[in-house]
Amino acid sequence: MNYSIIRYIIGWVLNFEACFMVVPCVTAVIYGEREGLAFAAVMVACLVLGMLLIARKPKNHTFYLKEGFVTVSLSWLVLSLMGALPFVLNGDIPSYTDAMFEIISGFTTTGSSILTEVEGLARCSLMWRSFTHWVGGMGVLVFILAVLPMAGGSNMNLMKAESPGPQVGKLVPKVRRTAMILYGMYVFITAVQIVLLLVSGMPLFDTLTITFGTAGTGGFAVLNDSCASYTSVQQVIITVFMILFGINFNAYYFLFIKKWKQFLKCEEMRWYLIIIGVATAIITVNTVGMFSSAAEALRHAAFQVGSIITTTGYVTTNYDLWPPLSRGILVTLMFIGACAGSTGGGIKVSRIVILAKTIRKELQSLVHPRSIEKIKFEGHPVEHETLRSINVFLITYLMIFTASVLIVSLDGFDLVTNFTAVATTLNNVGPGLEVVGATGNFSAFSALSKYVLMFDMLAGRLEIFPVLLCFYPRTWKKF
Amino acid sequence: MNIIIVGCGRVGRTLTEQLSSEGHDVTVIDENSERVQSVSADNDVMGVIGNGASHSVLMDAGIEEADLFIAVTDSDELNLLCCLLAKKAGNCATIARVRNPVYNQESEFIKKELGMSMIINPELAAATEMSRVLRFPKAMEINPFGKGRVEMLKFRIPSGSVLHEMSLIDLNSRIDSNLLVCAVERDSEVVIPTGSFRLREKDKVTIITAPENEAAFFRKIGIDTRQVKDAMIVGGGRMSYYLAKQLIAMGIQVKIIEQDRARCEELCLLLPQATIINGDGTDQDLLMEEGLKRAEGFVALTGLDEENILLSLFAKNNSSAKLVTKVKRINFNDVIDTLDLDTVVYPQLVTAEHIIRYVRARQNADGSNIETLYKIIEDKAEAMEFVIREESEVTGQTLEKLQLRRNILLCCITRKGQIIIPKGQDSIMKGDHVIVVAANSARLKDIKDILKRD
Numbered sequence: 001m002n003y004s005i006i007r008y009i010i011g012w013v014l015n016f017e018a019c020f021m022v023v024p025c026v027t028a029v030i031y032g033e034r035e036g037l038a039f040a041a042v043m044v045a046c047l048v049l050g051m052l053l054i055a056r057k058p059k060n061h062t063f064y065l066k067e068g069f070v071t072v073s074l075s076w077l078v079l080s081l082m083g084a085l086p087f088v089l090n091g092d093i094p095s096y097t098d099a100m101f102e103i104i105s106g107f108t109t110t111g112s113s114i115l116t117e118v119e120g121l122a123r124c125s126l127m128w129r130s131f132t133h134w135v136g137g138m139g140v141l142v143f144i145l146a147v148l149p150m151a152g153g154s155n156m157n158l159m160k161a162e163s164p165g166p167q168v169g170k171l172v173p174k175v176r177r178t179a180m181i182l183y184g185m186y187v188f189i190t191a192v193q194i195v196l197l198l199v200s201g202m203p204l205f206d207t208l209t210i211t212f213g214t215a216g217t218g219g220f221a222v223l224n225d226s227c228a229s230y231t232s233v234q235q236v237i238i239t240v241f242m243i244l245f246g247i248n249f250n251a252y253y254f255l256f257i258k259k260w261k262q263f264l265k266c267e268e269m270r271w272y273l274i275i276i277g278v279a280t281a282i283i284t285v286n287t288v289g290m291f292s293s294a295a296e297a298l299r300h301a302a303f304q305v306g307s308i309i310t311t312t313g314y315v316t317t318n319y320d321l322w323p324p325l326s327r328g329i330l331v332t333l334m335f336i337g338a339c340a341g342s343t344g345g346g347i348k349v350s351r352i353v354i355l356a357k358t359i360r361k362e363l364q365s366l367v368h369p370r371s372i373e374k375i376k377f378e379g380h381p382v383e384h385e386t387l388r389s390i391n392v393f394l395i396t397y398l399m400i401f402t403a404s405v406l407i408v409s410l411d412g413f414d415l416v417t418n419f420t421a422v423a424t425t426l427n428n429v430g431p432g433l434e435v436v437g438a439t440g441n442f443s444a445f446s447a448l449s450k451y452v453l454m455f456d457m458l459a460g461r462l463e464i465f466p467v468l469l470c471f472y473p474r475t476w477k478k479f
Numbered sequence: 480m481n482i483i484i485v486g487c488g489r490v491g492r493t494l495t496e497q498l499s500s501e502g503h504d505v506t507v508i509d510e511n512s513e514r515v516q517s518v519s520a521d522n523d524v525m526g527v528i529g530n531g532a533s534h535s536v537l538m539d540a541g542i543e544e545a546d547l548f549i550a551v552t553d554s555d556e557l558n559l560l561c562c563l564l565a566k567k568a569g570n571c572a573t574i575a576r577v578r579n580p581v582y583n584q585e586s587e588f589i590k591k592e593l594g595m596s597m598i599i600n601p602e603l604a605a606a607t608e609m610s611r612v613l614r615f616p617k618a619m620e621i622n623p624f625g626k627g628r629v630e631m632l633k634f635r636i637p638s639g640s641v642l643h644e645m646s647l648i649d650l651n652s653r654i655d656s657n658l659l660v661c662a663v664e665r666d667s668e669v670v671i672p673t674g675s676f677r678l679r680e681k682d683k684v685t686i687i688t689a690p691e692n693e694a695a696f697f698r699k700i701g702i703d704t705r706q707v708k709d710a711m712i713v714g715g716g717r718m719s720y721y722l723a724k725q726l727i728a729m730g731i732q733v734k735i736i737e738q739d740r741a742r743c744e745e746l747c748l749l750l751p752q753a754t755i756i757n758g759d760g761t762d763q764d765l766l767m768e769e770g771l772k773r774a775e776g777f778v779a780l781t782g783l784d785e786e787n788i789l790l791s792l793f794a795k796n797n798s799s800a801k802l803v804t805k806v807k808r809i810n811f812n813d814v815i816d817t818l819d820l821d822t823v824v825y826p827q828l829v830t831a832e833h834i835i836r837y838v839r840a841r842q843n844a845d846g847s848n849i850e851t852l853y854k855i856i857e858d859k860a861e862a863m864e865f866v867i868r869e870e871s872e873v874t875g876q877t878l879e880k881l882q883l884r885r886n887i888l889l890c891c892i893t894r895k896g897q898i899i900i901p902k903g904q905d906s907i908m909k910g911d912h913v914i915v916v917a918a919n920s921a922r923l924k925d926i927k928d929i930l931k932r933d
Contacts, residue, residue: 065520155523173504173525255786380528383512 001478004058009158011053012144013075017082018046023131024086027205030123035122038089046082064474070155071467072141076458079140080104083132092125097447098274104454106132108141108461109343111219111313111430112453114443118224123205129220130209136461137216137245137343139163146179161466165340166351166390171253186343190215193241200234202476210221210314217344219313219430226315226438232299235316239303243276246310246338248350267378268339272309272349279305279333283326290322301326309333311345313430320437327433331420336425345428345460347397351390354382358391371463396464401426404456410451421445426456480504480842481545483571484839485531485561486552487514490576490601493809493831494549498838499524506540508748509552531561547596547841551576551835563593566658572596574839576833580717597837604833605826606721609803612822614706614729616801619683619822622853624864624914629770629891629898631661631853631862631914632693633685634702640680641700648674655696658688659900661890661916662860667816669859671886672915687862687890687914689898705730707801710776711769713790714759715742717779718805718826720749731776734769736760743744761786763793771798778803791820849924850912862890862916865926867909873926878905882931886918889929 021043028036033209083106084099093099096181098114105112106129115121121129135143139162145155155175160168190211197207209222210230213426223229227238247269254263283301284294291297300317307314308330319330337346355377364373374381404422409415413435421442442453459467469475480503484491487509494679495518499505505524508531509515512787519526529536531550550558555577562573574597577583586598611621620633628816634641642650647660657906663670664683670676697704710726712719715737723733724747733753737743741901743757744774758765760781771777777800779787784806791804802821806812809825816823832853844880850864867874873881878901891914892899892907899905906915917923 170525173499173506173523175523177504252775 001070002058002060002062002064002067004056005061005063006067006074006259007053007370009071009141009144010075010078011050011055012148013078013140014046014050014053014082016140016144016147017079018043018050020131020135021046021128024124024128025128025209028122028344031123033122033124035086035090035092035172036124038086039124039128041089042082042206043086045085049082049402053282056355059450063155063157065160066158066469069161069469070475071296072161073157073458073462073466073470075141076107076462078479082459083107083128083151086128087125089105090122090125092121097450098443101450102129104457105130105425105430106130106218106220108215108428108457109133109136109218109345110425110428110457110460111213112425112436112457113408113430113441114450116441116443118222126209126220126222127205130212130218130222133218133220134190134212135216137218138183140224142179142182146183147177149176150174161462163341163460164345164463165248165348166354166386166393167340169250171250181253181256182249185249185256187214189241189244189252193237196237197234200231200237202230203232206230210238211241213314214238215245216221216244216314217245217312217338217342217428219307221314224312227303230316232296235299235303238314239299239306242306242310242312243273244366245312246306246342246344247272248339248341250341251339259301263430265379268350268353271353272339273348275333275336276302277307279309279329283322283329287322305333306328306430309336309344309346310338310342311429313424315431315438318438320433320439331423331433334420334429337427347394347427350377351393353377354390355394358387393464396468397426400456402461404452407452408445411444411446411449413444421449421453422456425453426460427458480547480838481541482506482547482549482838483508483537483540483542483545483565485509485548485550485558487511487518488551488553489807489809489827490830492518492553493827494551494834495522495524497831497835503838506545507538508536527579532557532564534564537565537568542571545569545571547571547838547887548573550574551830555582559593560597566594567882574599574837576601576830578602578717580720589790593701597834599830599833601826601830602716602718603721605805605824605829606718606725608824608829609722609778609822610725610729612803613703613710613726613731613778613801614906615693616707616776617702617704620735622862624687624862624891624893628689628893628896629687629914630690631685631687632692633683636678636680636682636684637702638680640702641683642678643680644677646675646677647672650678654699655692657692657898657900658686658696659888659890661685661687661862661888662804667813669918671860671888671918675869685862685916687916688900707775709734709774710778711736711766711771711774711800712778712780713766714779714781714787715739715746715755716780716782719778720746722778722780723750723753734774736765736769759788766793767797770826771800774800776801778801778805780805784808788818788820792818795820860916860918862914863923865910865913866916867907867926870909871927872930874907876907876911877904881929883929884931887929888916888921 015063021039025036036400043122063402080103083103087093093102101114141162152350153402171181172178193211194207213220249267251263251269284298288294288297303316306317335347335351337348338344340348340350353375353469361373361375364371405418408418416433417435424432436442482498482503482508484494485508487507494746495505495507499522507518507524508527510530511805512528515526515528527540542565548571550561552558558575566573572593575599577598583600590598618632618634622631644905660672662762663672694704709732712735715735719735726733735753736756736758738759740757743755747755777794779790781787787804791802794800794802804820804823806823806825809828839852850866852861892901893912
């Protein structure tokens with residue numbers, strides 16, 4: 001284990017966090033809020049700590065997979081530990097546990113909140129909450145990779161740990177260029193959404209926070225009713241962009257380099273859009289009686305489906321009141337999640353598709369025991385190693401899920417609440433059903449449950465293994 | 480540059496490491512997914528799994544934007560086919576490794592007809608390197624610069640030499656002023672020496688000088704410069720054939736020991752002037768019987784690295800011959816270095832270096848100005864030749880006034896065919912070729928990088 005390189009990178013992470021905190025500080029200055037001082041103080045603290053950590057350059061730059069995984073998990077932990085401090089210092093969220101929950105929910109782009117009254121918060125705190133979504137969406141270390149010139153191919157190990165999906169590939173040969181292209185596309189689509197929302201007449205503050213939440217597929221809103229009081233045009237814009245941010249960014253790269261055919265051929269994207277289409281159709285038909293017109297039913301259904309499958313978690317209507325079929329579909333979508341390589345969470349469409357193909361292959365081999373078949377995805381045969389890792393991922397995912405539900409059950413809520421609370425955090429969605437539903441929040445849970453849910457959020461965002469590896473004693477041995 | 484490499488074998492791997500660390504965008508293609516994964520895990524490169532001669536695979540690898548395409552798979556035919564397709568699909572420069580002597584004889588024709596930039600034959604390249612060393616047995620390595628007007632030569636100071644405990648200033652004033660010691664290896668440390676540095680026996684010294692100067696210098700320090708009179712080659716593969724052919728052309732008597740009778744007969748027809756012995760090269764009696772004790776050159780060229788090393792060690796103990804050993808695997812070069820085997824040739828490395836030299840030359844056309852580059856000691860020091868295309872901070876001033884970085888040495892300036900071993904009063908001018916030796920950590924990209932940065 002190369003501890004010094006881990007220390008060095010975490011130092012840089014802190015420095016970057018200090019830079020990120022410029023955003024709430026500026027907000028505080030604009031609105032003249034005294035709460036902003038807390039951000040300035042923590043920013044200085046991050047900077048000092050970060051500078052101390054990077055003061056000595058590591059001699060050995062080799063970086064193996066385990067260092068990559070551990071660095072990423074620790075970085076996210078450090079980010080959250082420091083990121084939660086301003087809330088406590090400026091009194092917006094007095095309990096440190098709650099503040100941690102809120103900020104982890106922010107960085108992991110979950111969007112679950114312990115706040116009952118969002119509108120009571122200072123604007124700078126609200127901005128920080130939403131901005132963490134944007135940063136967490138594409139990944140902090142990916143950002144650092146894009147900005148810091150770090151030589152060596154081992155950087156890929158950092159990116160592998162932070163980018164979601166079963167197969168993390170590069171767009172171009174150099175990791176740094178890849179990271180730059182990813183952030184370039186991310187910034188571009190974010191900017192387009194900001195412009196559109198501004199044109200639609202949304203106030204600047206709402207536009208920025210909502211866009212950050214959409215881009216990172218996070219889900220923190222600045223109004224108590226989430227997105228319900230925005231106009232229907234604005235809701236449609238948000239719907240479209242939520243869905244766009246749930247698409248694999250590799251697909252956008254094909255657009256970027258003008259390979260239209262390859263863009264259209266993206267198998268994962270097509271399945272993702274099919275699922276969205278089917279789910280929206282069913283829910284529209286199922287809930288049409290509850291709204292004044294079919295168009296309104298369609299708008300809410302599309303918004304909710306887009307919000308849940310991309311694991312954003314914005315709400316335009318209290319879907320807790322919808323018929324069981326619609327609610328069931330929404331819970332299913334939570335598990336499916338967005339595309340690999342997007343900013344969304346969940347199990348990922350690609351994994352689901354590959355698993356479905358595995359089942360088909362199994363059936364085929366029962367009918368023709370001696371048949372040989374290779375599973376293909378995106379036109380390429382899937383390596384055995386990838387299949388294995390998907391299977392192990394799913395099993396581990398289910399075990400963590402079950403264990404979390406059991407622990408959270410200690411608090412005495414009903415099963416639907418517990419089940420969806422874990423589902424929504426582990427998949428980085430945001431809201432669940434019943435107590436934690438569209439209009440509810442997580443404040444009623446005990447501290448223990450909150451910590452379990454925080455773990456679930458981190459595990460969900462980093463796709464379990466980087467986080468689990470930190471708990472494996474062998475990881476920390478020198479030999 | 481965007482470079483695509485097909486084949487992730489030993490050469491492919493070495494090339495990938497080198498080229499990606501020099502900042503090129505490298506994409507590797509191989510049919511074996513494990514190999515691709517291991518190469519792309521160790522280096523900052525993109526991997527594509529598939530057949531390099533398939534158009535769709537080439538498109539995946541981005542052939543349209545590629546500047547250079549290198550095919551180094553096991554198969555000559557595949558390499559040529561890859562290059563042909565790549566040329567058509569992407570209009571990039573292409574390099575293929577071709578081993579078969581039949582094709583090799585026609586390499587000029589193939590190159591022209593297929594529009595290729597370079598055809599490299601690893602066996603031939605390695606054999607050429609070996610023959611260069613046998614021509615001057617006291618040298619461990621000889622590398623030409625500036626179209627051969629200057630040579631970089633590595634030799635070991637023998638015990639009891641006059642050079643022992645001599646400082647470099649004395650060396651220049653007492654023995655020869657037209658040469659420069661640019662690197663000294665002592666106990667696996669590499670020093671880029673200053674004037675007060677004292678040489679010791681057993682040091683491996685790299686000097687830069689004009690070829691016509693070498694003989695006189697070595698005579699003065701009491702080192703024999705004759706080429707070997709005869710050479711014993713163990714193993715009768717393709718490399719032995721190429722080497723024997725070159726040695727015979729130089730007037731060196733060649734004896735080849737080969738186990739396989741049929742191959743012996745083939746060699747006999749191919750090399751009528753060589754003595755071909757059918758027998759086991761590892762049989763010590765046979766080696767002694769064939770006069771190992773009196774041989775002046777001994778080349779171990781069997782297919783097994785371990786066998787080659789042991790053979791050379793045996794020859795070292797039983798003769799005073801100049802030893803040349805072929806080693807395929809590069810990984811253990813540190814350990815092999817400690818065995819004192821005179822010259823060890825790694826064919827893969829030779830191939831990779833040839834290709835890299837080509838890449839650098841091409842880059843020249845695109846603005847970079849490194850003309851030639853050699854590794855003096857793998858990963859520790861390198862010598863490079865810069866072309867001074869324009870006036871800059873380094874030109875026009877006397878060298879005394881330039882603040883150079885540590886571990887950097889200006890070794891030689893060639894100006895209009897004239898060689899200048901630079902002193903404090905000399906200066907660099909536009910149009911010069913400058914040879915610089917630097918510790919590898921320096922990573923020079925441009926001549927201006929030799930200056931100290933505050």
